[in-house]
Amino acid sequence: MTATAYHAPETIEQAVALLAGNPSARPLSGGTDLIVQMRSGRIAPAAVIDLKRIAGLSGVRRVGDGFAIGAATPCTALKDHAELAAAWPGVVEAANLIGSVQVRNRATMAGNLCNASPAADSVPALVAANATCLIAGPDGQREVPVAAIPQAPGRTSLAPGEFLVEIRLPARGVGDGDAYLRSIPRTEMDIAVVGAGANLTVDAEGRCTAARIALGAVAPTVVLVADAGAALVGSRFDDAAFAALAEAVKAACHPIDDKRGTIAYRKAMAAVLARRVVLTALKRAGAAA
Amino acid sequence: MNAPQKQDGFQVVGTRPVRPDGVDKVTGKALYGTDFKAPGMLQGAVLRSPHPHARIRAIDTRKAEALPGVKAVVTGRDFPSLQSLIMAVGESASDIVHVARNCLALDKVLYEGHAVAAVAATSPEIAREAAALIEVDYEVLPHVLGLEEALADDAPLLHDDVFTKGVSPRPDKPSNASMRVEMGKGDVDAALAGAAVVVSGRYTMEPVHQGYIEPHACVASWNADGQAQIWCSSQGHFAIRSLTASTLGIPQADIRVTPLEIGGGFGGKTTVYLEPVAMLLSRKAGRPVRLAMSREDVFRASGPAPGAVIDVRIGADADGMLVAAEVDFKYHSGAYPAITAHSGVSSAVGHYRIANTRLIGWEVLCNRPATKAYRAPGAPQVNFAVESAIDEIAGKLGMDPLELRLKNAVAPGDPQTSGVPFGMIGWIECLEAARAHPHWSAPLGPNQGRGVAGGYWGNYGGPSTASVSLGEDGSVLVTTGSPDIGGSRAAMAIMAAEVLEVPYEKVRCTIADTASIGFSMVTGGSRVTFATGKAVVDAANMVKDTLRERAARMWGVAAADVEWRDGAAHCTGGDKAGESMAIGTIAARAIFAGGPVSAEAAINAAGWLPGFGVHICDTEVDAETGQVRVVRYTAIQDVGRAIHPDYVEGQMQGGAVQGIGWALNETYIYNAQGKLDNPGFLDYRMPVASDVPMIDTVMVEVPNPDHPFGVKGVGEVPIVPPLAAVANAVARATGVRMHDLPLSPDRVYAALHPEG
Numbered sequence A: 001m002t003a004t005a006y007h008a009p010e011t012i013e014q015a016v017a018l019l020a021g022n023p024s025a026r027p028l029s030g031g032t033d034l035i036v037q038m039r040s041g042r043i044a045p046a047a048v049i050d051l052k053r054i055a056g057l058s059g060v061r062r063v064g065d066g067f068a069i070g071a072a073t074p075c076t077a078l079k080d081h082a083e084l085a086a087a088w089p090g091v092v093e094a095a096n097l098i099g100s101v102q103v104r105n106r107a108t109m110a111g112n113l114c115n116a117s118p119a120a121d122s123v124p125a126l127v128a129a130n131a132t133c134l135i136a137g138p139d140g141q142r143e144v145p146v147a148a149i150p151q152a153p154g155r156t157s158l159a160p161g162e163f164l165v166e167i168r169l170p171a172r173g174v175g176d177g178d179a180y181l182r183s184i185p186r187t188e189m190d191i192a193v194v195g196a197g198a199n200l201t202v203d204a205e206g207r208c209t210a211a212r213i214a215l216g217a218v219a220p221t222v223v224l225v226a227d228a229g230a231a232l233v234g235s236r237f238d239d240a241a242f243a244a245l246a247e248a249v250k251a252a253c254h255p256i257d258d259k260r261g262t263i264a265y266r267k268a269m270a271a272v273l274a275r276r277v278v279l280t281a282l283k284r285a286g287a288a289a
Numbered sequence B: 001m002n003a004p005q006k007q008d009g010f011q012v013v014g015t016r017p018v019r020p021d022g023v024d025k026v027t028g029k030a031l032y033g034t035d036f037k038a039p040g041m042l043q044g045a046v047l048r049s050p051h052p053h054a055r056i057r058a059i060d061t062r063k064a065e066a067l068p069g070v071k072a073v074v075t076g077r078d079f080p081s082l083q084s085l086i087m088a089v090g091e092s093a094s095d096i097v098h099v100a101r102n103c104l105a106l107d108k109v110l111y112e113g114h115a116v117a118a119v120a121a122t123s124p125e126i127a128r129e130a131a132a133l134i135e136v137d138y139e140v141l142p143h144v145l146g147l148e149e150a151l152a153d154d155a156p157l158l159h160d161d162v163f164t165k166g167v168s169p170r171p172d173k174p175s176n177a178s179m180r181v182e183m184g185k186g187d188v189d190a191a192l193a194g195a196a197v198v199v200s201g202r203y204t205m206e207p208v209h210q211g212y213i214e215p216h217a218c219v220a221s222w223n224a225d226g227q228a229q230i231w232c233s234s235q236g237h238f239a240i241r242s243l244t245a246s247t248l249g250i251p252q253a254d255i256r257v258t259p260l261e262i263g264g265g266f267g268g269k270t271t272v273y274l275e276p277v278a279m280l281l282s283r284k285a286g287r288p289v290r291l292a293m294s295r296e297d298v299f300r301a302s303g304p305a306p307g308a309v310i311d312v313r314i315g316a317d318a319d320g321m322l323v324a325a326e327v328d329f330k331y332h333s334g335a336y337p338a339i340t341a342h343s344g345v346s347s348a349v350g351h352y353r354i355a356n357t358r359l360i361g362w363e364v365l366c367n368r369p370a371t372k373a374y375r376a377p378g379a380p381q382v383n384f385a386v387e388s389a390i391d392e393i394a395g396k397l398g399m400d401p402l403e404l405r406l407k408n409a410v411a412p413g414d415p416q417t418s419g420v421p422f423g424m425i426g427w428i429e430c431l432e433a434a435r436a437h438p439h440w441s442a443p444l445g446p447n448q449g450r451g452v453a454g455g456y457w458g459n460y461g462g463p464s465t466a467s468v469s470l471g472e473d474g475s476v477l478v479t480t481g482s483p484d485i486g487g488s489r490a491a492m493a494i495m496a497a498e499v500l501e502v503p504y505e506k507v508r509c510t511i512a513d514t515a516s517i518g519f520s521m522v523t524g525g526s527r528v529t530f531a532t533g534k535a536v537v538d539a540a541n542m543v544k545d546t547l548r549e550r551a552a553r554m555w556g557v558a559a560a561d562v563e564w565r566d567g568a569a570h571c572t573g574g575d576k577a578g579e580s581m582a583i584g585t586i587a588a589r590a591i592f593a594g595g596p597v598s599a600e601a602a603i604n605a606a607g608w609l610p611g612f613g614v615h616i617c618d619t620e621v622d623a624e625t626g627q628v629r630v631v632r633y634t635a636i637q638d639v640g641r642a643i644h645p646d647y648v649e650g651q652m653q654g655g656a657v658q659g660i661g662w663a664l665n666e667t668y669i670y671n672a673q674g675k676l677d678n679p680g681f682l683d684y685r686m687p688v689a690s691d692v693p694m695i696d697t698v699m700v701e702v703p704n705p706d707h708p709f710g711v712k713g714v715g716e717v718p719i720v721p722p723l724a725a726v727a728n729a730v731a732r733a734t735g736v737r738m739h740d741l742p743l744s745p746d747r748v749y750a751a752l753h754p755e756g
């Protein structure tokens, strides 16, 4: 039996040192994945490094016209940030589908991302949003796209000693809109069978000038479906564009058959959700235009 | 919700006071299974089988015993050798040999999660670590999970000493079919041949769990002198006592079982899993031992309700009169024989007048945890098939489904499936209330469909003991041996207050341990408010008689000259006529004038009546995703008389929600290796609050003449109709009849998109 040490560093440097000094140490944000996995015996880290006391790791900041979200910011706080919620409603709604109110009062997007579950709800929305993350480590800090973090179920690209400091969202302009939708058997407290995020830019004529479509739970990691975006760009969201979107989405799905859904059902839902999520994003883009 | 009509002639019955156990429960003070601690208590852990079917060649416990902090290790060999003995506890009966083997396997493990050994240590961590050090040498055997597969000639056999009961001549080969039950009458084939319309179909479902929020837990302390105490949460501490005593071969009087609060049971806490094992550990260690299940343990190793394969054929004439019904079903018993098929057969079509019936039920052993009672055990499964078929007949005849049911409904005096006539049942009243309810005629939105289904449960009475005694100040103490799962303390207090004509708040209710009150059967079979309630009323009446006698003696008049009214004795004759004496005054003086006022009633309550229900369900189906949303739901039920209407409505709502969960998403998922893939509430999908609308309730009151206040059992009826009510609503919303539960989105999608 090994006891787990608990550390609550107050600076990024201390946290890096603690993590680098102990290969089995784990960062702790909300703990809604980490503690559950420790309790079930799936993991037994020698130490947990609580990030919540580090200055600047909790809360949302404006950075130029964009946003920086501290890695330890609970999902509920995103909803309460009026500017963020107005600029990135899809990201905020994705983070606020996670679990229940109690879970979201603790859970963070950084934890959602670093847990590296293929079904993580906020991740397709962040990837569609072209979000990046700031990473601190023994060699200093670096910024990478969100999509570069998950490598496989449960595995990230973070090197030993590294952790997420913040997630950054770009500025929004006229005609931008994003949205996230998931399919679950219940209405709450469930895990996505398929998740779909969309981020669009629409010009004054209602023509799509940019589109990023990302899917969750249909492959080992989040999938940015370039062909799906391409199917919409240049269109006015006509039937042909939606048909091409559906085909692109289905082709990009490589799901598994498991207790949560069959391959056929997941593919079909990916196409349905992609269309629905684009329609919601379009409505928001139109309202912003 | 629907406020009941004013209860004519009652003061307290039919009111809705706060439950006496409420404050403790909402402030976290109530002691549940794992809240109890005894001095010197050790923590236990159970080692469970990773295999669904294997022979145990050897168990080596030496490493576990050598671990510092470990005080005892036990295996199945620590049980005494036992003779087969069938014990009935509430809604199920089991052979105590099987009960013991289920607590700790002996020669074979029969399901993944079957307990094989247990440890007691100074901390839970040490106990778990020690359990993992126990080496079990298994010879893995082929396993079988499915009903049809288990009945195949070449199926792996679970028990070589189980021969199918209910077939003659007695089979000469052992079988996985542990029991066959058949009832019926008339000539089914001829009647079906002459019917204007016949529907048939095969309906299926996997086992589902009761889903109580509190996992099983107990503390046991067994002394060197043979006397023992157990503290546990269960639906019946007397049943815990009898099963523990029998499996350990010791006298019942040597075990005192104290009930702790219970966080849900629904039938699943009417047996022992942990108590005999904790006793064995305690005897070896010489200290009290706690054993508690995790949620995973609960799913893997405690009894679910059986899954089923049900074949139905029902025929009607052109006017919609049902002429014949054939129902042939198979239920999972799991690892050990069960008896659920009995109630499946007797409740299948008993709510209709049908002259020709053939009703056959099978119990089938397979490598799953032993099934246990779950709210109206055995009825919802077969009702799902029958009420789906009835709906199809209504569709084929173009008849209103409520009219069809009304046309065929049984009334008082009609024979039950057993042949015994029904008493004062209220089935027709329920159907009429459904027809009159605004829900039945409300307009439907796009993609919506309305389903209706009806059903019933026989309920029960049986043995209960209750005492009523007075404090010196005249406050009233009611003591029973019936654990309070659904608000029964409040119901007992209301009934005692009604008899003694005192305020509800003057009455307090205690659930006493097995050494402090006489025997009561489990809280199950919807029996407590009826049977234990009858005992309480009897005891309260005895107390009332005593009070009148004491007052008469104090006044020096004949008892006949004293009347009891408004919680006081009133003198109606002699020279004290017109005087009165309050209960408190009599109680204070009575102690020295005749002795303390106390009475106990120990009865075997007869005269229980079945309860009937009709549920109306509106669903909206998203054809693109297969999502089914329940948008409106109304549960109508004959409750006899609602003693505390809030708790009656709560039972109706709870049963409906559990049934909706069963219909839509709940199911056990086993993988090809015979292991449970969803042993938790994430993937075993019970409804969450946002999944269900407000469940509207209508209490129909057709009083039971055999209960002083008209009570009929209410707890189990409401889980019977929902499965078919939901499925019928989905069929009407989509035009596609689905036969396999649950109606989860992927399945509904597949049914609506057969092209793929």
Ligand SMILES: Cc1cc2nc3c(=O)[nH]c(=O)nc-3n(C[C@H](O)[C@H](O)[C@H](O)COP(=O)(O)OP(=O)(O)OC[C@H]3O[C@@H](n4cnc5c(N)ncnc54)[C@H](O)[C@@H]3O)c2cc1C
Binding pocket: A026, A027, A028, A029, A030, A031, A032, A033, A034, A035, A036, A051, A071, A072, A097, A098, A099, A100, A103, A106, A107, A108, A109, A110, A111, A112, A113, A114, A115, A119, A120, A121, A122, A158, A162, A163, A164, A165, A189, A190, A191, A192
């Ligand atoms: C009841 C319940 C319901 C849930 N429902 C959902 C749901 O609907 N959708 C969904 O997607 N998830 C769900 N989850 C999972 C979980 O809540 C989310 O993934 C959540 O976002 C995790 O965030 P956290 O801050 O709690 O992470 P933590 O548990 O603190 O951490 C998760 C992982 O990330 C690592 N980590 C944490 N912070 C950092 C960091 N800054 N840098 C590097 N690594 C880090 C940890 O070491 C750990 O490995 C649910 C969980 C529960 C218990």
